[in-house]
Amino acid sequence: MVLPILPAGGDPPGRTKPLSFMGGAQPPSPYASLGTEFDAAPHEPEEYGSVNIHGGGKDQLPSKRNGASRTMSDGDKNPASTPTPLADVQGDGRWLALHHRFIADSKDKEPEVVFIGDALVQLLQQFEIWRELFSPLHALNFGLGGDGTQHVLWRLQQGEMQHIRPKIVVVWVGTNNHGHTAEQVAGGIEAIVRLLQQQQPQARVVVLGLLPRGQGPNPLRERNRRVNELLQARLPQLPNACFLDADPGFVHSDGAISHHDMYDYLHLSRHGYARLCPRLHALLLRLLGERQGAGP
Numbered sequence: 684m685v686l687p688i689l690p691a692g693g694d695p696p697g698r699t700k701p702l703s704f705m706g707g708a709q710p711p712s713p714y715a716s717l718g719t720e721f722d723a724a725p726h727e728p729e730e731y732g733s734v735n736i737h738g739g740g741k742d743q744l745p746s747k748r749n750g751a752s753r754t755m756s757d758g759d760k761n762p763a764s765t766p767t768p769l770a771d772v773q774g775d776g777r778w779l780a781l782h783h784r785f786i787a788d789s790k791d792k793e794p795e796v797v798f799i800g801d802a803l804v805q806l807l808q809q810f811e812i813w814r815e816l817f818s819p820l821h822a823l824n825f826g827l828g829g830d831g832t833q834h835v836l837w838r839l840q841q842g843e844m845q846h847i848r849p850k851i852v853v854v855w856v857g858t859n860n861h862g863h864t865a866e867q868v869a870g871g872i873e874a875i876v877r878l879l880q881q882q883q884p885q886a887r888v889v890v891l892g893l894l895p896r897g898q899g900p901n902p903l904r905e906r907n908r909r910v911n912e913l914l915q916a917r918l919p920q921l922p923n924a925c926f927l928d929a930d931p932g933f934v935h936s937d938g939a940i941s942h943h944d945m946y947d948y949l950h951l952s953r954h955g956y957a958r959l960c961p962r963l964h965a966l967l968l969r970l971l972g973e974r975q976g977a978g979p
């Protein structure tokens with residue numbers, strides 16, 4: 684089953700882990716009628732490839748890149764930090780259509796928080812936790828299933844946030860960077876942070892750590908852990924950026940992840956989001972409070 688691409692939304696806690704600092708109403712979920720045991724949406728297609736599109740024409744993906752991309756985190760030497768559109772392997776143009784919709788729908792919005800990333804971001808707005816915790820913060824959801832860091836970079840470079848000036852941008856992406864090393868993925872996330880600092884200098888950037896994945900121990904879980912280690916070391920050196928390891932402890936003592944937390948051992952269920960989101964919400968409230976206390 685293919686995960687539908689969803690429009691942007693707007694409208695207890697786990698164990699404590701260290702932070703590194705510097706510096707409306709939701710429509711009913713389309714999955715409600717499925718009645719699945721895990722109360723979650725079908726998983727996103729992970730095996731999308733990336734392509735470099737050349738040429739013009741209004742129905743083609745533009746290939747133009749600005750010069751900044753080549754100076755961020757090794758530029759073209761690192762595929763994870765090279766802005767690239769997601770390949771339209773199914774031929775229906777949904778990914779690009781949603782990118783344009785995010786731009787159009789945000790023209791009359793004044794969000795305080797914007798979430799951008801992959802399906803873990805996208806699916807979040809399908810659960811009550813989004814309506815309870817994040818809609819009151821006037822949050823927009825720019826999550827797209829299947830995205831890697833290079834795809835988020837492309838969306839940002841093509842003006843996805845050009846009409847808005849949020850106070851906080853939450854970045855959650857990287858687990859779909861298949862074939863990339865931990866160093867490359869961390870470099871791609873760092874490139875996103877640096878681009879956001881150029882485009883949205885008023886905003887604080889919150890990077891969420893990559894979650895463990897797979898029912899049992901596996902190389903991708905280890906890679907994600909290493910990405911988080913690299914980000915914890917690098918992000919404090921960047922202004923107005925912080926890293927949050929929001930994992931409440933999804934890996935049990937025997938090394939297993941429960942399907943009650945991740946229904947397919949990758950994407951979060953309602954229960955998984957309920958465990959993870961309170962710490963993120965508390966951090967956003969603190970950052971917004973600091974901004975309010977500091978004045979305009």
